[in-house]
Amino acid sequence: MRGLRRWWDDTAGGLPATFWYLWSGLLINRAGAFALLFLSLYLTAARDAPPSLAGLVVGAYGIGGAAGTLLGGVLADRWGRRATLLAAHLAAAGLMAALAFSTHLAVIAVLATLVGVAHSMPSPAFVAAIVDVVPEARRSRAFNLQFWAFNLGMAVASLLAGILAEASFTALFLVDAGATLAAAVVIALKVPETLTRRPALTPRAAAGRRPGLHTALTDRTFLVFVGLTFLLAVLTMQTSTIMPLAMREDGLRPSAYGLVVALGGALIVAGQLFVPRLIEPYRKSNVLAVSTGLMALGFGALTVADGLPLYLGAAVVWTVGQMLAAPPNAQINADLAPPRLRARYQSVFYLTFPAASFVAPALGGLSLEHLGERHWLVVGALGLLAAAGHLLAGPRRERRVAALRAAAAEPVRSAR
Structure with a gap:
């Protein structure tokens, strides 16, 4: 107890x-x-x-x-x-x-x-x-719970949707x-309302260009992270765009695809709450490298998948990668945003998902058509590229986060 x-x-x-x-x-x-x-x-x-x-x-x-x-x-x-x-x-x-x-x-x-x-x-x-x-x-656990709630809600939605659509x-x-x-x-x-209103800009600051959406769109450290997240999103979108086509070519029925998707959702609902304690001792960039590497391994394994058991096994591997990636990915995104521009940074970050939902089926369909099962080798290579990118970009991100924290603490020290 x-x-x-x-x-x-x-x-x-x-x-x-x-x-x-x-x-x-x-x-x-x-x-x-x-x-x-x-x-x-x-x-x-x-x-x-x-x-x-x-x-x-x-x-x-x-x-x-x-x-x-x-x-x-x-x-x-x-x-x-x-x-x-x-x-x-x-x-x-x-x-x-x-x-x-x-x-x-x-x-x-x-x-x-x-x-x-x-x-x-x-x-x-x-x-x-x-x-x-x-x-x-405590933000890591908060984002982990957010990811869990999102997936739990989608699981409930999928169940209710089928019932209501028939009625x-x-x-x-x-x-x-x-x-x-x-x-x-x-x-x-x-x-x-949680937004803290900031003091008005001084005349000197107001004379310059005021920070806005362009700040996020020209922040190189942040955009590198967004680009790596886009690669992760392209991998994730394979399950709903290209994988059904590959399973059909392997002679599997739609019910087999539903089983693979359901397994991923069940793993997230059952296991996501255990993730924060598991990853807490490690640097976020290392966790993201490992998680993206697992996703690369899972999708790359579909190169040799020709039956339902192999698809289910691969789904376990890439779903574990998704579970490990969710908390640090959200926390880094939050840490890189200046307090006054948090929501604007979030909006640029979230653009990766509609972009991936377009790129994954558009290019993935061509890749599957021309490369066949070797398409999954390309997907695996993208995952390994993202894993290496997190390892290389991690130190610079950490220095940037430390600088933002120091800047946020400066007014507090000055007021004392």
């Missing part, structure tokens, strides 16, 4: 109440965010759209997501985290309700684009708010809207 209590303290102890309300809002949001999982099926089955048009509408959602990520970052630093979260959740709930009753394909396409904007806006604000309220020493597509969109509205209520009632 004492050992269990110690594990709980190491995993989730010492986190403020505001974090747990943010965590609850994220979990509710993810558990209810299932309508878009079936958007292409809805368009083809219920609205008689050809597959090509359905693909364009789903792609429009992704374009909206990229725009929403940047917009959410800017607004979270200007309006505040709470205001941005509320605006995004309320807008998403209204748009999903409108989708439930829309019949014209052009209107559905516009609504899908706007839903993409609204769905992506909260991500930078969520992470910035967590950094605002969680002490630095009614209208119900699918309306329940999604209701869950989003419920998350907004939690935020409205329990989450205070």
Whole structure:
């Protein structure tokens, strides 16, 4: 019993109440965010759209997501985290309700684009708010819990989506809207504004160029880290884009693909809470190098996979890599951002995911078509490249983080 209590303290102890309300809002949001999982099926089955048009509408959602990520970052630093979260959740709930009753394909396409904007806006604000309220020493466990909640919510969403889609597509969109509205209520009632307003700039500082989104886009140390995260995201996207095609070529049924994906989700839900204690003694750059190396090994092993057991074994390897990578990746991203620009930095960081969702299928499909099973050797090489990049870039990142901490502490020392 004492050992269990110690594990709980190491995993989730010492986190403020505001974090747990943010965590609850994220979990509710993810558990209810299932309508878009079936958007292409809805368009083809219920609205008689050809597959090509359905693909364009789903792609429009992704374009909206990229725009929403940047917009959410800017607004979270200007309006505040709470205001941005509320605006995004309320807008998403209204748009999903409108989708439930829309019949014209052009209107559905516009609504899908706007839903993409609204769905992506909260991500930078969520992470910035967590950094605002969680002490630095406990951020790794906070980000680990965030990653766990995200995956738990998606697992619940996948289960509910299939049930609701068979009953009614209208119900699918309306329940999604209701869950989003419920998350907004939690935020409205329990989450205070976490953004600390900074003193006005001095006349001399105001005369220069004010820091903004361009600061993140020209920060070389940060952009190297974003580039390495993009490579990691390209590897992760293989499971939902190229792997199903490879499994079909190996003569495996869709149910086999579902089993591989379900195994990864089950491992994350069951094991993610044990990760912080496991990686705590090690440098973040080393953990990311090992985790990315494991992902490279897992996907590279698909070169020789021709049956379900090998796919399942490879999935265990790359999922462990994903689990190890999540906390340090999020914490480094938070550590590299100046306090005044936290959400803007988050928005640039989160652009890696829509970018990877485009690059992975676009180039991966060509690679699989022309290289066959050797495609997985290319994917493995990308993972090893990212692992080496983390080892090389780690010392410079650590010096940058130390400098930011010293700069943040300077006003405190001066005030004494």
